[in-house]
Amino acid sequence: MATKTATQITRAFRNMRALSTSAMKQNATGLSEIPEVAKCPFRGMVNTMNDVLTRTKTGISETASENNVKSFDHVPGPKGLPVVGTLFDYFKKDGLRFSKMFEAYRQRAIEYGPIYKEKIATISTVVISDPNEYQKVIRAEGKYPIRREMEPMAHYRRKNGYELGLVNAQGEEWYQQRTVTSKKMLKMKEVLDFCQPMNDVANDFMDHLKSIRNDSQEITGLEKEIFKWAMESIGTFLFEERIGCFANPTPAKAQAFIDNLRGYFKKMQPLMYNVPVYKIFPTKLWKEFENYANTVMEIGRYFVDKKVNELQSADSSRTKAEDEKVTFLTYLLSQQSLTPEQALSTAVDLLMAATETTSNAILWTLYCLAKNPEVQETLYNETLACINNEQINADNISRLPYVKAVLKESLRLYPITWATSRITQQDMEVCGYNIPTGTHVQANLYGMFRDDKLFPESDTFKPERWLRGNMDTQLKALSNLVWGHGARMCIGRRFAEQEMNILLTKIVQKFKLEYHYEDIEPTLNTVMSPDSPLVLKFVPRDSA
Numbered sequence: 336m337a338t339k340t341a342t343q344i345t346r347a348f349r350n351m352r353a354l355s356t357s358a359m360k361q362n363a364t365g366l367s368e369i370p371e372v373a374k375c376p377f378r379g380m381v382n383t384m385n386d387v388l389t390r391t392k393t394g395i396s397e398t399a400s401e402n403n404v405k406s407f408d409h410v411p412g413p414k415g416l417p418v419v420g421t422l423f424d425y426f427k428k429d430g431l432r433f434s435k436m437f438e439a440y441r442q443r444a445i446e447y448g449p450i451y452k453e454k455i456a457t458i459s460t461v462v463i464s465d466p467n468e469y470q471k472v473i474r475a476e477g478k479y480p481i482r483r484e485m486e487p488m489a490h491y492r493r494k495n496g497y498e499l500g501l502v503n504a505q506g507e508e509w510y511q512q513r514t515v516t517s518k519k520m521l522k523m524k525e526v527l528d529f530c531q532p533m534n535d536v537a538n539d540f541m542d543h544l545k546s547i548r549n550d551s552q553e554i555t556g557l558e559k560e561i562f563k564w565a566m567e568s569i570g571t572f573l574f575e576e577r578i579g580c581f582a583n584p585t586p587a588k589a590q591a592f593i594d595n596l597r598g599y600f601k602k603m604q605p606l607m608y609n610v611p612v613y614k615i616f617p618t619k620l621w622k623e624f625e626n627y628a629n630t631v632m633e634i635g636r637y638f639v640d641k642k643v644n645e646l647q648s649a650d651s652s653r654t655k656a657e658d659e660k661v662t663f664l665t666y667l668l669s670q671q672s673l674t675p676e677q678a679l680s681t682a683v684d685l686l687m688a689a690t691e692t693t694s695n696a697i698l699w700t701l702y703c704l705a706k707n708p709e710v711q712e713t714l715y716n717e718t719l720a721c722i723n724n725e726q727i728n729a730d731n732i733s734r735l736p737y738v739k740a741v742l743k744e745s746l747r748l749y750p751i752t753w754a755t756s757r758i759t760q761q762d763m764e765v766c767g768y769n770i771p772t773g774t775h776v777q778a779n780l781y782g783m784f785r786d787d788k789l790f791p792e793s794d795t796f797k798p799e800r801w802l803r804g805n806m807d808t809q810l811k812a813l814s815n816l817v818w819g820h821g822a823r824m825c826i827g828r829r830f831a832e833q834e835m836n837i838l839l840t841k842i843v844q845k846f847k848l849e850y851h852y853e854d855i856e857p858t859l860n861t862v863m864s865p866d867s868p869l870v871l872k873f874v875p876r877d878s879a
């Protein structure tokens with residue numbers, strides 16, 4: 336892909352500034368997006384279902400029966416009511432809960448088997464709990480895999496005239512953004528280059544942890560602290576400079592971003608499953624979500640704009656767009672295939688996607704380690720033997736198989752993204768049923784990960800499962816699924832694994848973790864999070 340000249344970059348910066356400051360005005364006019372908002376909110380779903388019904392009533396079921404493949408109509412599942420489907424099952428006293436959808440999927444799979452279908456209000460889904468059968472979906476996803484939109488997020492962006500961003504864009508638009516972004520984010524060398532900044536952030540975080548422990552060596556409000564680490568870490572990648580989240584007090588903008596982003600993900604969860612009335616009139620929940628979203632976008636843009644301004648005011652003759660080592664943002668802006676608005680949306684998307692995910696993954700891992708002291712000791716001994724007190728770098732990071740196994744095992748027990756999502760783009764057979772084009776299909780990750788047949792003693796934390804020699808190909812494929820699959824797999828995976836490995840190594844080197852309270856259960860704030868505050872004791876290993 337050709338890079339732009341310095342003049343073109345300067346023009347891109349200028350456009351970017353104009354765009355970001357006029358974003359709200361664009362919302363008001365919202366020329367390109369108004370028709371989308373004006374669409375019937377249920378149209379997409381009705382179309383998909385009609386398509387499915389037409390196909391099953393006509394050619395497809397005949398073909399299916401010819402090949403001994405049962406028609407889509409026969410896929411088992413809860414019946415539900417006309418229009419609302421099984422929605423009311425989620426409001427019954429002691430019934431299923433939107434905040435525990437992973438458990439609902441698991442229970443349904445136990446009741447209906449490796450494939451079932453369910454319609455919850457406007458969402459129709461086919462859930463697959465057999466990893467081999469799900470491979471058929473993976474193999475058929477094509478060049479432009481379609482993941483179901485995160486509807487509240489996409490609706491907010493359309494309504495306000497923002498680009499959909501990498502997470503929600505589809506087809507050619509998605510492909511362009513993905514191609515540009517993956518060159519920096521999925522290339523091992525590019526990510527390994529960030530070992531040093533990640534070490535620096537993790538070292539500072541160790542000092543921060545020491546300073547915020549109370550007299551009992553416990554840290555309360557650990558969630559917010561870990562979130563700061565995640566934000567600081569992605570900040571170094573996007574902007575190649577420190578945001579300063581560990582300062583006392585935390586910079587107001589960073590603190591507001593953290594608080595609002597958490598609220599944003601929390602409110603998105605119930606909006607995703609309920610009837611999307613918010614598309615017609617703003618419900619209380621929608622307004623709360625919108626408020627959080629406004630602040631998150633505003634602050635996300637502030638960080639991006641700040642960097643853009645700095646780059647612009649630097650001597651343009653020294654702009655290093657042609658060089659290999661430029662900030663991620665400079666790189667994005669230098670790409671001809673991205674509009675400045677797309678570059679900006681992508682950067683904000685990454686800032687958002689990186690924080691909630693890695694912070695929750697780390698929280699779960701620390702919880703598992705604190706509850707399993709023998710695992711903690713094995714991990715500590717590995718770090719002593721393999722890297723001692725060296726900084727983690729491109730060479731020695733591969734010498735830490737146990738830390739990787741610990742992370743995999745935590746994500747197995749607490750898969751923060753607990754199900755995958757694809758819309759099929761061709762008819763296919765799965766578990767002996769015909770699945771027509773346009774069907775929303777999901778892998779029941781939480782159900783698979785807690786299945787004793789796939790993972791003996793599945794509720795037990797055993798990182799050894801993931802060590803070379805103990806792992807067969809099926810297990811390996813399964814561990815990867817927590818990052819999604821194929822061309823649309825998590826773009827931040829390499830970045831996330833590296834920063835989490837570095838942080839975990841440093842934490843076990845410095846502290847023994849203890850947990851002395853009731854067990855914590857998972858709940859969904861869009862990603863799987865602890866349902867109550869996690870209070871851990873950080874006991875120093877040395878006298879430092």
Ligand code: HEM
Pocket residue numbers: 482501502503513569684685686688689690692693696751752755756816817818819820821822823824825826827828830831
């Ligand atoms: C524990 C950490 C994380 C987990 C478990 C995780 C998991 C996932 C999953 C399952 C998907 C959907 C993939 C698919 O549909 O096949 C995804 C997509 C995505 N993730 Fe992550 N993620 C994590 C961290 C991150 C980080 C650190 C970033 C950014 C630096 C990030 C950025 C994204 C983006 C932009 C997408 C959309 C990609 C696309 O549609 O092309 N994620 N992630």
